[in-house]
Amino acid sequence: MRASRAWFACLLLLPTVACQGGTPPPAEPSHPGLPARSAPPAGMDESLRDAALELVETREQALVDGDRDAFLATIDPSAEEFARTQARWWDNVARLPATEMALALGDEGVMTRVHGEGDLQLPIDFTMRLDGYDEHAVTQPLIYTFVGDEDEVLLTSDRNLQNDALTGWLPAPWDVTSITVEESDGVLGVFDDETKDQAAELQDAIVAARDAIEPLVPPWSGRVVAYDISDVDAIDKMSSMSIDRTAGIAFPVMARLGGKKVAAHRFAVNPVHTDGEEWRGILLRHELVHVALGSSDNGSPRWLSEGVADYVAYSAAYDVDQRRRGLAQQLGSMAPRSLPTGRDFYQGRSRLNYALAHLACAYLTSTRGDDVLWDLMGSFRRRGAPFPADVEARVRAELGMSTKEIVADALAWARSA
Structure with a gap:
């Protein structure tokens, strides 16, 4: 409903006063706390x-x-x-x-x-x-x-x-700084004065990362907008981790704030984390997997959506035995445990959570085929699982195992490489 406003002058009515001596008394002044005449409040004329x-x-x-x-x-x-x-x-x-x-x-x-x-x-x-x-x-x-x-x-x-606070508005790069734009092969890169010197190099890396993941994810448009600017306030507000630990983030752009229609999925990188060709490639592939999946992982637990992104990001550059050995070394003597489902995934030992989720996804695809991940995501999207117990029930219904049992088998698989 649209609300309209009308502002009215307020008339101050004074009681009549009995007159003496035949001459009217002087007019009484208005109350000292009120203006001599009404005026619209600020912003309402x-x-x-x-x-x-x-x-x-x-x-x-x-x-x-x-x-x-x-x-x-x-x-x-x-x-x-x-x-x-x-x-x-x-x-x-x-x-x-x-x-x-x-x-x-x-x-x-x-x-x-x-x-x-x-x-x-x-x-x-x-x-x-x-x-x-x-x-x-x-x-x-x-x-x-x-x-x-x-x-x-x-x-x-x-x-x-x-x-802005009520709507949750987050600025785009063009709202906060001078930008440089690079466009090539379906990738639109947005940079600022501090990142534009590396713009061409990063643009090529994004295109290469996009091409690398395309055979490994369900079909998508392959077109994406990426931000690489030094103002990371928007990333900080979207991330569930501290900004110094956030290398990048993928996010939906809604057609209207508070609405349900998604106009696009984009991603932004934290410039301090883009040095080093090997790590940069992993970072870009990871974020692009999130963009490619779009809303497909809605309803999925964090371990599945982040595990899939890492699994694809590393699969594009390393064979399965290399990944098994690397994950076994990273996880060390960790004992089997259930996989975190929500914001707890990003708290505490988040690096180990990423590695464990990656391992679980790698193990499942190696033993059951690539479709197992997309089928599991589809089940979560259709049926939902708002609580950890629901997640466990859904995983057991689809895979016949709990997440702790998956982790136990995946750790044994990695350590045998």
Whole structure:
């Protein structure tokens, strides 16, 4: 439901006073705690609404026409920082295969949950699609802050911290820094000033990693957007591990925040973890497996989704005996135990959890064939398993074993290599 607001002047009614001497008393002043006349609260001057919506239409037309000057002319000159970042944003988006750009009035109900600023604030939805990479256009909710009068309004901001927190908005690279874009063979790489010197090298590595995993995963488009920028705040917020231990992360991009429709799956890498050709290849293949699987592993326990990604990432470069020996050495004398299912996978001894999940997947495919992993994922996706006990029951129903029994057999298999 859209909520609209109307603001009314408040009339202060004073009781009549009996007059003496035939002359009226002087007018009593208004209460000292109230203004002499009513004024709209900050951000709520509805008299500016028509002019503000006309400005939104002007900005949308500028986006469609590719008219940078017209777009930036809608900004209040005194909002210097906003003008600077908007100019940077325009130049960034011009480097992207951006299409279907639009601006529209959003859900005005959100205005009850944000702090007012300027003369008028309105929720504005910005829509854009990366052509060839996004299945659907992506809409993000903005809060436009206007200043001016009924004749002319200008824009001073398009973001609101409260609204960002409520919607869970995470910035894309083009929102926070100047970007360099590389595009080759269905891979769109986004870099910043600190990573652009290695952009061509990393771009080639991403393409090679994509080609390496394609024969090992179910069919997918093979097209992907990858981020490699020095601002890792977004990665930090998405990761279940500390940022220093997070080398990369794959994530869905929703068509609308809070919605269920996925526009694309992308991944981002932490630049401090991309040195070294061997490790970089493993990292990129791992994240690309997550992208390739997309929503296919929805409902899967963490050990299965992460184990599959590691299994494919290493399988593309090492034969089965090499992997068995490497995993046996990494896991040492570890005793059999159940596999972690949720966020606990990333806590504590996360490296060993990754290795153990990798081993379990490698053992299952070696003894039952590659389809065992995809069939197990499909079972979790169809039936779900919200609790650890449900996971164990589903694994036993599909494989006839508990995860602890799988680990015991997998450890024995690895140590016999």
